[in-house]
Amino acid sequence: MRVEGAVALVTGAGRGLGRAFAGELVRRGAATVYGAARDPGAVTEPGVSPVALDISDPVRVAQAARQCADVSLLVNNAGVMTLSPLIGAASLDGARLEMEVNYFGTLAMCRAFAPVLAVNGGGALVNVLSVVSWFTNPANGSYGASKAAEWALTNGIRVELARHGTLVVGVHAGFIDTDMAAEFDAPKVSPASVVRQVLDAVEAGQLEVLVGERTRQVKASLPRDQELIYPRPSRQPGTAGTAGPQATLPSSNDTGSRCSRRSRPSSD
Numbered sequence: 001m002r003v004e005g006a007v008a009l010v011t012g013a014g015r016g017l018g019r020a021f022a023g024e025l026v027r028r029g030a031a032t033v034y035g036a037a038r039d040p041g042a043v044t045e046p047g048v049s050p051v052a053l054d055i056s057d058p059v060r061v062a063q064a065a066r067q068c069a070d071v072s073l074l075v076n077n078a079g080v081m082t083l084s085p086l087i088g089a090a091s092l093d094g095a096r097l098e099m100e101v102n103y104f105g106t107l108a109m110c111r112a113f114a115p116v117l118a119v120n121g122g123g124a125l126v127n128v129l130s131v132v133s134w135f136t137n138p139a140n141g142s143y144g145a146s147k148a149a150e151w152a153l154t155n156g157i158r159v160e161l162a163r164h165g166t167l168v169v170g171v172h173a174g175f176i177d178t179d180m181a182a183e184f185d186a187p188k189v190s191p192a193s194v195v196r197q198v199l200d201a202v203e204a205g206q207l208e209v210l211v212g213e214r215t216r217q218v219k220a221s222l223p224r225d226q227e228l229i230y231p232r233p234s235r236q237p238g239t240a241g242t243a244g245p246q247a248t249l250p251s252s253n254d255t256g257s258r259c260s261r262r263s264r265p266s267s268d
């Protein structure tokens with residue numbers, strides 16, 4: 001579909017990648033760009049119309065679908081990462097929040113806007129996923145689980161919405177230079193570069209965007225992921241596993257496992 005003349009809505013548009021999406025949509029000539037944010041006052045990009053929206057609040061989601069009934073391009077960008085390991089986290093709170101926002105919130109948006117997109121000619125729906133849809137980084141294991149769930153929902157709605165003519169695009173990226181990745185010492189891609197690739201893909205009718213060489217490597221490794229990515233259990237208590245991504249997957253200029261987290265004593 002053409003971005004020029006489209007009516008777009010971007011969730012999480014107050015900062016990070018969402019702000020970059022909103023700005024680039026304006027620059028590419030979208031007729032209207034709704035910037036949805038929990039705090040609409042944070043939406044300051046010129047030409048973007050703020051909309052109050054917490055995607056985990058079903059009432060707000062329904063209101064947004066009524067208020068923005070002319071949308072033809074939906075960018076489900078909003079997301080959270082709590083840096084919670086699966087076993088080591090003190091409680092399930094982080095895992096529940098990630099599922100609530102990344103999976104159920106995105107699903108609620110897809111359900112509310114599917115009929116809107118259909119009425120407006122089919123249009124396109126973009127879900128911002130991650131390389132960790134396919135690769136679990138132990139530092140944020142429950143985030144990876146929520147992105148894997150979001151990937152599955154993206155594939156499912158693509159099938160369901162085919163009859164409406166809606167293009168459903170999944171975006172998998174490694175580290176992007178936003179607040180979410182500030183904890184990690186690793187190469188990061190710029191939000192502007194991600195947005196360019198995604199909007200080019202929308203215009204070209206592509207179903208999936210793999211941002212960066214590392215993301216492409218991780219996806220390509222899936223048929224042998226247990227061998228190439230994950231360590232085997234140690235034979236001796238207290239010793240490390242014998243293999244892992246560092247051993248086999250080449251390094252790259254973006255993300256995945258090859259990173260270290262900045263120390264922040266309170267966050268684990």
Ligand SMILES: NC(=O)c1ccc[n+]([C@@H]2O[C@H](COP(=O)([O-])OP(=O)(O)OC[C@H]3O[C@@H](n4cnc5c(N)ncnc54)[C@H](OP(=O)(O)O)[C@@H]3O)[C@@H](O)[C@H]2O)c1
Nearest residue numbers: 012016017038054055077078079130175176178179180181
């Ligand atoms: N940064 C990375 O390395 C990276 C890599 C791959 C994928 N991603 C994905 O990219 C997307 C954008 O993340 P980012 O990098 O821009 O992170 P960010 O800077 O932390 O921004 C997250 C955005 O999501 C919004 N948000 C969180 N919970 C929300 C809710 N319940 N309702 C509505 N909005 C909510 C935030 O709004 P508030 O300002 O109100 O908190 C903020 O605008 C996310 O889906 C993330 O998972 C990020």
